[in-house]
Amino acid sequence: MFNDAAVKSYGCEICGKTFNRRGNLKKHMDIHSGVKKHVCEICGYAFTQRNALNQHLPIHTGVKKHVCEVCGCAFTYRGALDRHLLIHTRAKRYACEICGKAFSRKGHLPSHMKSHTGVKNLMCGICGKTFPRKESLNRHMRAHSTSRSYTCEFCGKAFRHPENVKTHMLIHTGVKDHVCEICGCAFTHRNALNKHLFIHISVKKHICEICGYAFTQSGALNQHMRIHTGVESCACEICGKDFIQRAGLNYHLRVHSTLSIFTCDFCGKAFKHACSLKTHLALHTGRKDHVCEICGKAFLRRPDLKQHARTHRTATTKFECAV
Incomplete structure (x- = not known):
């Protein structure tokens, strides 16, 4: 008889997770040690595991092999495609039992539930501020420290928290994991997505x-x-x-900065900003994503659309009667 208990006989002494092979346990231990021996040869960003590096590499190649069968949008990562598909299905299976608010992802519900309980039983020993979760308290404790030991490898900016430098690095890598479920716009930071959502509320x-x-x-x-x-x-x-x-x-x-890490696949021209590369690519593809909602005219760049929009405002206000 097949014994499931004997399959995973190698246990991590730190977190208790078990594995069926010694090699898998060894790879897992890199997460706890913090050793990042898998380095990207293009930008120098380092990772603890090989699969994380493999997931990072498509950022530089521009390959988007995960295609939405509904609208044709392509994505670098499978996870990004899965989040995008929620736009079409609008499935929100995870509902709050208190207020009825529903979420498309299971991880959003536990965070939401804390807004009802309001329980904050973890207190900072220095300032007395309370927190609902241990990780929130640990992150807060670094605010009392003057040390900024986490430095961005691209621009040299220093941070107190490792999470902050990780979030900051997204500016350089161009990864946009936070996708609007209504229109599909993607953002590098969660707070940017939250601000964007107000557009739909109007x-x-x-x-x-x-x-x-x-x-x-x-x-x-x-x-x-x-x-x-x-x-x-x-x-x-x-x-x-x-x-x-x-x-x-x-x-x-x-x-x-002397770094120009965003490279055009058509002509090889490099840019310091991801948005500059996106604007440049439109010259090759001829794609005009910025469309006027009044007359339907399309533009390569958002500034051109904004300038065009003024023509409609002046057209409606220029000849108003002063009396």
């Missing part, structure tokens, strides 16, 4: 008292107000140039 209750421009978030209004006040709060430490917004400074910092 509630713009934060209004500028000077020009009347409305925003879905108060933070966006605060950033907008700097345009009127002229306050430049973000300065480049290398050249001293000032910027109104942090995003502008982060984008500017790549000017000082």
Whole structure:
């Protein structure tokens, strides 16, 4: 008789996970040791396991072999395709028993449930702040430390938390794992996706008292107000140039970098920014993704669409009666 218990006889002494082969256990131990011996020869990013490196490599090749059978969209990773398919099915099988809110992914439900319980039984011994989860407390404890020992290999920016540098690295690698379930737009960071979702809600209750421009978030209004006040709060430490917004400074910092890691597969031209490469590729493919919602005219670049949109606004306001 086949004995399942005898199959996995090699156990990890740290986390208790079991394996059926000694070699698999040895590979697993690299996760706990932190040793990253599998290095990408293109960008230098290192991984603890070979399969993680293999998953990373398609970023540089641009190969997207996972194709949606419904709309034809292609993706580098199978996981990205699976998340995209939810757009078509809109299946939300995991529902909250308290409020009825449903989620398409099982992992989202436990996080949501904490909003109802409000239990925060883990306290910081320094400031007294409480947290619902151990990992949240551990992450918070680093905020009391002045050490920034986690450094970005591309631009040299330092962080207190390893998760922060990992999240920051997505800016350089171009990986966009957070996909909008409504329209399919992808983002490198979860908070960027959350901000994007307000577009679909279309509630713009934060209004500028000077020009009347409305925003879905108060933070966006605060950033907008700097345009009127002229306050430049973000300065480049290398050249001293000032910027109104942090995003502008982060984008500017790549000017000082000599790395151009985003390469065009058609002509070989390299770019420092993923968005610059995307814009450049449109010259080869002729694809025009930015479409005017009023007249249907399409453009290669978003700035061209924004400039075109002004023609519709002026057309409706130019000849208004002053009386």
